[in-house]
Amino acid sequence: MNLVVNGKNTDISDSMTVTELLAKEDVKMPQMVSVELNGQILKRSEFETTRLKDDDKVEFLYYMGGGTCL
Amino acid sequence: MSLTDEQIERYSRHIILQQVGGAGQEKLLASKVLIIGAGGLGAPAGLYLAAAGVGTIGIVDGDNVDLSNLQRQIIHHTADVGAEKIRSAEAKILAINPETRVRTYKQWAKADNIREIIRDYDFVIDGTDNFAAKFLVNDACYFEKVPFSHAGILRFDGQLITVLPGETTCYRCIFGGPPPADAVPSCSQAGVLGVLAGVIGSLQATEAIKYLLGLGDLLTGALLTYDALSMDFRKVSLNRNPQCPLCGDDPKITELKDEQQILCDPKNCEC
Numbered sequence: 347m348n349l350v351v352n353g354k355n356t357d358i359s360d361s362m363t364v365t366e367l368l369a370k371e372d373v374k375m376p377q378m379v380s381v382e383l384n385g386q387i388l389k390r391s392e393f394e395t396t397r398l399k400d401d402d403k404v405e406f407l408y409y410m411g412g413g414t415c416l
Numbered sequence: 417m418s419l420t421d422e423q424i425e426r427y428s429r430h431i432i433l434q435q436v437g438g439a440g441q442e443k444l445l446a447s448k449v450l451i452i453g454a455g456g457l458g459a460p461a462g463l464y465l466a467a468a469g470v471g472t473i474g475i476v477d478g479d480n481v482d483l484s485n486l487q488r489q490i491i492h493h494t495a496d497v498g499a500e501k502i503r504s505a506e507a508k509i510l511a512i513n514p515e516t517r518v519r520t521y522k523q524w525a526k527a528d529n530i531r532e533i534i535r536d537y538d539f540v541i542d543g544t545d546n547f548a549a550k551f552l553v554n555d556a557c558y559f560e561k562v563p564f565s566h567a568g569i570l571r572f573d574g575q576l577i578t579v580l581p582g583e584t585t586c587y588r589c590i591f592g593g594p595p596p597a598d599a600v601p602s603c604s605q606a607g608v609l610g611v612l613a614g615v616i617g618s619l620q621a622t623e624a625i626k627y628l629l630g631l632g633d634l635l636t637g638a639l640l641t642y643d644a645l646s647m648d649f650r651k652v653s654l655n656r657n658p659q660c661p662l663c664g665d666d667p668k669i670t671e672l673k674d675e676q677q678i679l680c681d682p683k684n685c686e687c
């Protein structure tokens with residue numbers, strides 16, 4: 347099935363959870379990411395339980411400080 | 417207020433823009449913008465806003481200039497190392513445009529001082545460098561109903577969003593609250609390409625001017641992300657979050673509080 351991850355089409359063979367997608371996309375620090383699924387921000391507690399469907403649009407949004415001291 | 421001959425010359429490239437004109441320039445001269453943090457983002461924002469003729473510029477910063485700041489904080493020069501950032505920034509702003517009214521606040525933005533400062537301004541630039549301060553600016557602007565530009569930079573990436581408090585998506589709609597302390601890389605790991613601050617801080621100044629003049633479409637309801645390595649700019653649409661702890665349907669945050677400052681390990685910290 348196809349997901350749109352940060353605007354890019356991404357093929358995945360099996361259905362997976364948001365947590366699994368974060369791992370597959372090699373996100374090193376998932377605690378530093380907020381996830382938007384089809385226009386809605388997910389609660390962090392829902393990463394594990396939310397299963398992605400064909401054509402879902404997923405955005406990873408990263409915490410960014412100011413560049414000196416985080 | 418009418419423009420003097422000198423002002424007409426100084427601002428001629430604005431005035432000949434149909435969407436600005438003499439009336440727009442007069443509006444800028446009567447406007448007040450607050451810059452919280454005279455660092456990487458605040459530096460270009462302050463310089464461009466002064467050059468643009470924004471009449472009053474406030475600067476909040478409790479820090480002094482350090483040699484390691486100069487790689488990106490272009491409002492501070494080598495001779496300023498050791499000086500108060502507010503004084504150094506004020507001097508450059510006045511050198512560019514002596515008619516700017518500069519107000520300085522030598523303090524760190526905190527829950528007990530920032531609301532009364534913010535409420536005197538038309539627009540706020542968040543140029544802070546830590547999450548506690550970023551959430552504080554977001555919340556204080558919400559309570560005071562002052563629009564602001566949020567931005568962050570890290571390594572080769574930057575992002576920004578404009579917030580009209582209570583009307584458009586806020587920083588907490590996206591992130592809720594600060595990340596867990598153990599997830600945050602220490603300062604020594606968190607480098608940043610200096611010019612990134614120039615790009616993102618200049619975009620913040622653009623948003624301020626657009627807001628003050630009522631021009632175009634503000635960057636609301638969308639986070640603009642910039643990846644310097646791939647040269648990708650992306651606008652990610654973000655709806656308001658009904659579960660936002662600040663501006664959602666059932667807000668948990670009803671008064672201004674300081675978030676816990678995440679301190680880095682002093683052993684590997686250079687700040």
Ligand SMILES: [Zn+2]
Nearest residue numbers: 586589660663
């Ligand atoms: Zn919100």
